[in-house]
Amino acid sequence: MAGEVSGTVHFGSFDAEAAWRPDDLAGLPAGPAAGGSRGRRGMDELLAVGCAPGDLLLTAEPMDETLVEALAAAGIAPRVAAVPGHQDATVEERLAAGGGTALPGMSGWAAAFYAVRPDTAVAVHRLALRATVPAVEVVARVNSKVWSNDLVRDAGLPGGAVLATTPAQVRRLVQDAPDDVVLKDPYGVAGRGALRVANPRVLDTVVRHLERQVARGARVELLVQPLFEEASSFSTHLEVDPGGAVRWRGLQHVDNAEFAYRGSGPLPADQHANLDTTAHREVIARVGTALAAEGYTGPVCVDGLRLRDGTVVPVLEVNARRSMGLLNLHLGRRARAVGLRSWLRCRTTPVRPGDTVARLVSALDEAKLLFRGDDRGVLPLASGTLTPPRGRLFLAVFAPDDAARVALEAQVGDLLVATAGAPSLVT
Amino acid sequence: MAEVVARMAGLLARVLEDPALAQEVTADTNLLLDLGIDSLHMITFLLAVEEEFDVEIDFESLDSIHLESVKAFCHFALDGDGR
Numbered sequence: 177m178a179g180e181v182s183g184t185v186h187f188g189s190f191d192a193e194a195a196w197r198p199d200d201l202a203g204l205p206a207g208p209a210a211g212g213s214r215g216r217r218g219m220d221e222l223l224a225v226g227c228a229p230g231d232l233l234l235t236a237e238p239m240d241e242t243l244v245e246a247l248a249a250a251g252i253a254p255r256v257a258a259v260p261g262h263q264d265a266t267v268e269e270r271l272a273a274g275g276g277t278a279l280p281g282m283s284g285w286a287a288a289f290y291a292v293r294p295d296t297a298v299a300v301h302r303l304a305l306r307a308t309v310p311a312v313e314v315v316a317r318v319n320s321k322v323w324s325n326d327l328v329r330d331a332g333l334p335g336g337a338v339l340a341t342t343p344a345q346v347r348r349l350v351q352d353a354p355d356d357v358v359l360k361d362p363y364g365v366a367g368r369g370a371l372r373v374a375n376p377r378v379l380d381t382v383v384r385h386l387e388r389q390v391a392r393g394a395r396v397e398l399l400v401q402p403l404f405e406e407a408s409s410f411s412t413h414l415e416v417d418p419g420g421a422v423r424w425r426g427l428q429h430v431d432n433a434e435f436a437y438r439g440s441g442p443l444p445a446d447q448h449a450n451l452d453t454t455a456h457r458e459v460i461a462r463v464g465t466a467l468a469a470e471g472y473t474g475p476v477c478v479d480g481l482r483l484r485d486g487t488v489v490p491v492l493e494v495n496a497r498r499s500m501g502l503l504n505l506h507l508g509r510r511a512r513a514v515g516l517r518s519w520l521r522c523r524t525t526p527v528r529p530g531d532t533v534a535r536l537v538s539a540l541d542e543a544k545l546l547f548r549g550d551d552r553g554v555l556p557l558a559s560g561t562l563t564p565p566r567g568r569l570f571l572a573v574f575a576p577d578d579a580a581r582v583a584l585e586a587q588v589g590d591l592l593v594a595t596a597g598a599p600s601l602v603t
Numbered sequence: 604m605a606e607v608v609a610r611m612a613g614l615l616a617r618v619l620e621d622p623a624l625a626q627e628v629t630a631d632t633n634l635l636l637d638l639g640i641d642s643l644h645m646i647t648f649l650l651a652v653e654e655e656f657d658v659e660i661d662f663e664s665l666d667s668i669h670l671e672s673v674k675a676f677c678h679f680a681l682d683g684d685g686r
Contacts, residue, residue: 207642209644210640210641
């Protein structure tokens with residue numbers, strides 16, 4: 177490879193939990209939903225924010241060229257290529273099936289993937305990339321909330337849940353709880369697979385649904401957790417190196433609405449000081465060491481909570497993969513270089529057929545709100561998530577402080593409400 | 604049917620936090636393609652339907668075809684297909 181240009185190839189679909197979830201697990205009540213697989217597939221464009229200039233980003237669907245240009249103007253300048261394949265296939269499945277053969281040569285480049293899915297190792301091999309890929313069985317195990325809950329209970333940390341393995345146990349644990357509880361699927365993510373049980377009717381519905389699945393041979397694994405009185409959410413980011421060393425990467429504030437993810441950003445200074453302590457770093461190191469002992473290597477996001485009574489739940493869930501908070505840490509490095517801070521924001525928004533992210537970029541540019549890499553502004557981050565009639569709009573907001581961030585978001589909202597045909601930021 | 608559709612529209616307006624839907628939703632409204640209900644809103648809506656109409660929804664049988672119109676969903680959830 178001497179004398180040849182090399183870099184990193186970034187790829188990965190964001191619905192890894194679905195691939196890890198055993199088929200025989202009983203699920204919580206749910207129904208068909210809009211924007212599912214296609215909208216989630218479009219999230220792979222978000223990986224651009226972690227790319228260095230000259231890196232290659234492989235996506236499942238073609239990325240809007242206007243968005244690629246806007247990102248490049250802001251200093252996020254990977255080459256981008258869509259991987260051909262079946263319309264329902266993930267980017268990993270497309271690569272594993274040989275969909276990358278016509279792509280530019282990248283033999284010997286490093287691989288940076290969102291998560292280890294069943295086809296990730298084959299995809300890395302087919303492209304002849306350099307990467308340590310832990311076994312998918314290991315990755316699936318450590319990403320189960322049962323695994324992280326065992327770790328929490330073994331370590332005597334606050335916030336542990338109780339595992340229920342029968343419908344009758346679910347009923348008893350919920351009925352015995354003094355307050356409302358949350359039932360969590362071991363592989364639930366961002367609102368899918370978590371259900372607040374606020375009254376006996378909901379409990380009856382859950383138990384009835386579980387009993388029907390058990391009658392057909394399904395297993396029950398549900399975590400029963402108190403509904404915490406949350407003051408704020410945060411995430412701690414670490415990296416488990418191939419040798420087992422654990423590296424601290426940073427803390428992020430997490431903005432949630434009920435169970436839905438709304439954004440990541442810097443923690444307020446006082447909260448950062450209260451969390452970035454020797455004790456918290458020791459807890460996080462313990463998580464990393466446990467992951468390494470299982471055979472995991474790679475990025476990790478540990479979700480945590482600060483409760484209204486001041487209690488810190490340092491480990492609510494462990495996500496052994498890349499994460500939205502990690503993406504905002506990447507954005508934060510770019511922001512600091514020009515004296516700003518970054519927020520990654522996500523909104524569900526009405527999208528009409530024909531609306532495109534290109535129109536949004538153009539409107540932002542005309543209003544001088546588009547981030548160009550050197551002054552405050554906002555930057556759309558994905559085009560494929562804007563699926564009609566309601567899509568998800570991911571924005572990076574670059575501002576000197578939270579007040580300026582709020583003002584910028586308000587300006588963007590006003591602009592889009594006033595711009596006929598463009599998607600609205602109004603949730 | 605009109606009264607049932609109106610009650611469904613009211614539930615959808617509440618769940619989706621869009622008061623206008625109480626007037627805009629009709630018997631022909633497609634819950635996925637016209638309203639774009641995501642997974643969080645969907646389970647909230649389904650549980651609200653159980654409470655509002657005192658029915659038990661068969662979640663395992665619930666399919667996209669039952670959400671192609673409010674009328675189809677009412678038939679599934681209230682007329683016996685989904686119980």
